[in-house]
Amino acid sequence: MIVRYDRSGGFAGLTITAEVDSETLSAKEAKTLKELVEKAFPLDPTKKKKATMPDQFEYEFTIEDHGKSRQYRVNDETITAAIRALSKWLIAAAQQHQP
């Protein structure tokens, strides 16, 4: 499973990206990633999207698994605690596993 994280917008308009491939992770880390993704995105992507209010962040997650790709977009109005937990973990993991 590959998970890509892309945060853009905000007052400063700075973009932060992270990519984590479970193949590069230990079995324990890979299991954690899978669980975090399941908790963050229990449902298929919905078409509905609440408008981003001025200067809020926009988050885009792309999950590639078994040859399928799913994309989720949230913003500061719609982000959940589980998605925030996944974001934090991805950034930390991407920094740790930098080539």
Add this chain to the structure above:
Amino acid sequence: MTKTFHSYHCIIPPDILRNVAEKGNDAQRDWAYKAIEQSAQLRGQREVVGLFAALAAVPAGGKRRTVYDAKNGLTLPGKLVRGENDPSSKDKTVNEAFLGSGKTYDFFSKVYDRNSIDDRGMRLDSTVHYDFEYNNAFWNGRQMVYGDGDGQIFERFTIALDVIAHELTHGVTQYEAGLVYRNQPGALNEHFSDVFGSLVKQYAKKQKANKADWLIGKGLLAKTVKGVALRSMKEPGTAYDDPLIGKDPQPGHMKDFVKTTRDNGGVHINSGIPNKAFYEAAIRIGGNAWEKAGRIWYVTLRDRLRSNSQFQDCANLTLAVAGELYGTGSMEQKAVQEAWDVVGIKAK
């Protein structure tokens, strides 16, 4: 205040609403305003128009500010920590939000005779200490929200007056042109926040156009970051260049317009183009930028722009407004024409 005041479903006699609107305290007036708005939507009552007028007739100068503390959580607005008549707080962040929104209120009131965000004396609500090390500030449609910054890239977001004025202006835009927050209308929304963000700072410092730095967010970047600010209206694309956060991506000309799906279609990027045009107009007109250039832009935002306006519309409308305010073929109108020429837009 009684409990029934909170229910918008019950029908409140218009004379009671009028009385509260005219004589109530801040909280009561807010309630009355909401109730009147609600009943206007529900029933389309004729007398409602008069009630709005009663509210609007409340004397100007009704500056009302409240600051809340989210205590590093996500719940808005958080705990009330300072109201309009309260003494200053021990927390400098609270005081910065309070004083910054006051300076912005005063600017719009004294320079453009505007009574707050909605021009009806809306209370200015700010929440500080939102989230933990949150590198951002935003306007959520009802209030301003400020993060503390992580200390690595950003300082606290209340540190710069132009950031506070920028956020508050998003509220003004919401009540006036209602520019959609995406693509060119979104970049214009950002642009107007930067224009009045910078003008509030210039007004507070009593700076003429040619003496101002035209920077947005000076002081916001942590000391280790290589940059002077987040944006430059004078020279878009030159505000920072740093190994950690990259280079300022703003264009200053239509030929460099950035097409992207990120950031709602690059609203914080392409705003550099109209930003540069405003700077060029202000420099050509000279003197205090808020007096003439600022007035042209303010009237355009208040009366002329629509929710889906594009850069070209903004150029055309500022040119028309300059003619209306200062005369067709006036120095001011020529300055606006030339300013848009500089960024590659032919105003007609």
